[in-house]
Amino acid sequence: MRILPTTLFAAALLLCGTSQARELPPPAPGTVPPHGVVGMTEAQLSPDFWVGKLKQPDRVIMDAQAIAAQNEKLFRLDDSMNDLSALPATRPGQEIIDSINELSALPEGSLYDVQGNPVPADTLQQLAQSLDLDAVPATVPTQYGLALRRTALRKFPTELRVFSSQGDTDIDRFQESALFPGAPVAIAHRSRDGRWLWVESPNYKAWALAEDIATGTKAAVFAHLDKAPYRIVTGAKVSTVFTREQPQLSELQLDMGVRVPLADVASDALVNGQHSYTSWVVELPIRDAQGALAFAPALLQKNQDTAAAYLPLTRANLIRQAFKFLGERYGWGHSYNGRDCSGFVSEVYRSMGVELPRNTSDQSISPALDRTTFGKDDGPGPRRAAVDQLQVGDLIYIPGHVMMMIGRIDGAPYVIHDTNGGSFLDADGNMRSMHLNAVSVTPLLPLRFNEKTTYVDRITSIVRIRP
Template structure:
């Protein structure tokens, strides 16, 4: 029997489930895990949330009020220097040549940085790149954690109609160095329209709407398609009735300047910002993103772990940085797990963590703690895959590839080890309380 089992294992003939056990066993519905008796209770007062939201808006619009670049040349040069010794692989599975990076470096014209200092607004879902190119750079040519889809040149994606400060332009004027509210990098000039003081004054109304549904198609007054607005995107609100709201939307004219138009959306897709901070509202937004495909750096207009958490809390006016380590260290009150055993970590999460208001952080990954389930913490996160190890000691990876509710040990059925990499509890470095209803405060960022 044993020899037959090993033979089947070596031949790959043993049937395996399509997904991990957690996703099969745990109900993928956030409304199932919240306390129904208090789910609609406001977690902070309206006055406190108004101040939190004002802080969010000040950070969001800050790029329009800069007089000079925020980033020094050494920060901008990092991407070019980083890949000189390891050029990586292109979309064809072949190694990049030195001439590839040399051409990008010459075209960037960084010896004249900064050569610009104007403000703009995105007019589409825009990619922010480490280098001024749409072409990818993979660490290796295989379909793995270091290969596809992990294009290391993808810094982030930015929603339509996001404020931007442009500090630099490439020689061919096809790319600009864009300082957005939460990330800096190279952006195609076609993704932008330039704004002036009159436009900014008309846009910063103080009355905003935010999308609570994902990838909502927007159209102008003539029915022409504009773009898809992601959950968490905000726009000026100018009119509303019982069922709809009219938003200001920016589009580019033939000269590349931003001009204003209007788009009507239903109140099922967008709401006045900030949305009331309650457990049921957080759960509803999280449900909108259940099963969303994983998108490294926002590729294909999908989300990775940190953009998932960032966008869930945007409608409430809770500002989160873009990357996981910054969310953990700057997003709220950080509680470090240094020198704690796995059992002590779990105990602290269950005792001190606030469901739906607490982030858990391990290096390179951020998760939303959603509560105690049968004595164990549950999390919501966008996850690419889990480590596997078979009976013969072969290490691999099981692709998950979407946002899901799991335990802190997802995919344990595919492992035969207990290394730090295999169990999230072992590698969690700390947790972050975003807003403590008992002691709410406005963070200075």
């Protein structure tokens, strides 16, 4: 069933309501380029190519006030989001146990390690025991902390990497997501060995290494989050200046969308052994000598890609921000110091202040987002008509994947997406994999799930960020 909360695709439905659904146009004529990616030329790998095709590329889609209202709506309506500031001082222990069991359930199928060996059943049972659920008290106090560095969020409290099939060493089934420096968490439990914390971030619940989290008071955590002025990381990745004086903050990586407040220091101050006038002096969390949350200044060079505020939400900025990740290797659950498809679009939009749920399964059905969804009873007509109405910045969901629309060439839509695959039919009608495994630009229409089914035929939802 289609869900149409707005008139986003009214024109599309008119197109498919009275006549036989049009066939998708075939891929662009001609041979596949030598690089093997259908429909792509070197010019199309530049954001300027796509921005240049737009009318009013810098028109603001949503202003800061509208974005704040949208974010408030997301946290209010979407159960996958967690308003940490609204958590009570204590919670029932059973609530924490249920939350852990929801994520940390032992898989039913076989798993393999990085060498392709089956993971023994005893190992999996030990992981279940490491959850230490018997130690959860009847009432759990809510503790708070901040992430000190980019750190993984895991399904189980372990660094063991496991895979669904032999030979697959990319999709670690225990990898869930990641936290970035300064990300707030609520802490509810500790693993049996004490090395891992069960944490709730604004958009995820999972296990994080205790050494990467500094615990502090609720007041200290939220005062840091609310502090102004600040810098927004607008590059794919930036890093603080090397410092031997404060090794916890030396060359610390900050990813797109991270917000770092400026430190309260004089404009002529020496910071970590050097004059600060060529850099922004930012305040970042550290662990003090007693292991508790503290804060210290670090230098972020002024030639790094940051801004004094979130970027305006425009179609030009969506394209330019997305292209900053072009070629970055696909990283399931933010592994490989990269990101996956839903993390990619989340961080692009976050650089403009827009929050999204973490996973495609939540993004595509969020009650807070303007969306059109398609069910199994919807034939190809409505999906194909909706594709004709796509606008730059629209998010296109198929099972397990999301793509962002960036423009058209001769009417055919193109997308940018962080993908570990990508296939099309060659001239002989055979499936041909492009082995993309990176943030890539591709035409949408030729992409196929198998010989009979295109990506368009599998669209489950289209989300448009708008007032």
